[in-house]
Amino acid sequence: MSPLSEAQKKATAKYNAKTYDRLELKVPKGRKSELQDYAQAAGESLNQFVIKAVDERIERLESTIHVEDKSE
Numbered sequence: 001m002s003p004l005s006e007a008q009k010k011a012t013a014k015y016n017a018k019t020y021d022r023l024e025l026k027v028p029k030g031r032k033s034e035l036q037d038y039a040q041a042a043g044e045s046l047n048q049f050v051i052k053a054v055d056e057r058i059e060r061l062e063s064t065i066h067v068e069d070k071s072e
Contacts, residue, residue, distance in 0.1 A: 025050065 004012070027035070032046075039049035 028045065036046050038047045042049060044052070
């Protein structure tokens with residue numbers, strides 16, 4: 001696979017900025033590697049693994065906590 005051209009890199013960055021919100025996650029030293037290992041074992045990227053974990057937590061909390069939907 002050939003390296004991306006500058007135009008491709010710029011287009012990808014523009015698409016990502018328009019489509020996704022960024023979230024910086026800080027974890028204790030060594031924890032990132034542990035999370036990566038679990039994500040790999042699940043056949044997922046670290047990003048997918050973290051998003052699914054957050055979504056599962058939210059599902060469990062929905063019956064006890066009401067949060068206004070601000071996504072619309």
